Amino acid sequence: MTRANLASLAAGAIFGVGLALSALVDRHVVLGFLDVTGDWNPRLVFVMAAAVAVAAIAYRFIFRRPMPALGGEFRVPKTDVIDARLVAGAAIFGVGWGLAGFCPGPVLVGVVAGVRDAWIFVPAMIAGSWIAGRLVR
Amino acid sequence: MNDWVASAAGGALIGLGAAFLMWSVGRIAGISGIASGALEGARGDRAWRFAFLAGMMIAGAVALQFLPAPPRAQTGSTPLLIVAGLLVGFGTRLGNGCTSGHGVCGLARLSKRSLVAVMTFMAAAFAAAFVMNHVNVSP
Numbered sequence: 001m002t003r004a005n006l007a008s009l010a011a012g013a014i015f016g017v018g019l020a021l022s023a024l025v026d027r028h029v030v031l032g033f034l035d036v037t038g039d040w041n042p043r044l045v046f047v048m049a050a051a052v053a054v055a056a057i058a059y060r061f062i063f064r065r066p067m068p069a070l071g072g073e074f075r076v077p078k079t080d081v082i083d084a085r086l087v088a089g090a091a092i093f094g095v096g097w098g099l100a101g102f103c104p105g106p107v108l109v110g111v112v113a114g115v116r117d118a119w120i121f122v123p124a125m126i127a128g129s130w131i132a133g134r135l136v137r
Numbered sequence: 138m139n140d141w142v143a144s145a146a147g148g149a150l151i152g153l154g155a156a157f158l159m160w161s162v163g164r165i166a167g168i169s170g171i172a173s174g175a176l177e178g179a180r181g182d183r184a185w186r187f188a189f190l191a192g193m194m195i196a197g198a199v200a201l202q203f204l205p206a207p208p209r210a211q212t213g214s215t216p217l218l219i220v221a222g223l224l225v226g227f228g229t230r231l232g233n234g235c236t237s238g239h240g241v242c243g244l245a246r247l248s249k250r251s252l253v254a255v256m257t258f259m260a261a262a263f264a265a266a267f268v269m270n271h272v273n274v275s276p
Contacts, residue, residue: 089232
């Protein structure tokens, strides 16, 4: 395995343990957050705030470097255009997320963890992505 | 461990994983994009994606076994899960990102696009959850 793939594996492992601790694999935690009219569960706020804060601070230092540690270049989106495609895509994603409480990272962890609903959700998610890929190409 | 402390610690690790991916190989840790690229992307750009996803899925699943409160037994409605899955896959592909790509990495980069995406998907998710609770379908 190349050093880049090993680094990606390690980054994924750190990210995955974070997803496990955040409890988002339990979609009812997410639904409890989204249901503000019921017994509101604010855990998601702590997950997002901590994740964004750590990444934001780290990125500031990382982007001072000329290139990634293992070579190549930083691949970040250069466009700043806010268009209908972005907003429509985000809205459609949001509706799906609000219906079931699964977003892509946690549900993929759920597949390996034996979460039954993740096994139903993920094939549909892959199909939805494939369909969108055909339409917008 | 207190729920909120666990959540903040989990979030910090998510941010750390995203930072490590950028530091080492210069990529955004957006799960929807990494996954669709792993399945349909350019041949030479797939290995790191599979490596990241394997690390995430296996380490995440193993870590869950050590937590005091594993995910509750889930038996949601199959048609609802399929519709929601289609929408999540379609929307994240169309909008170029999900909770991690736009939510964590995009906001951390102070991207205006990502801020708009996050506000949009949060509003849509709250609205969908609200409607679900009022039509009384058990999710």
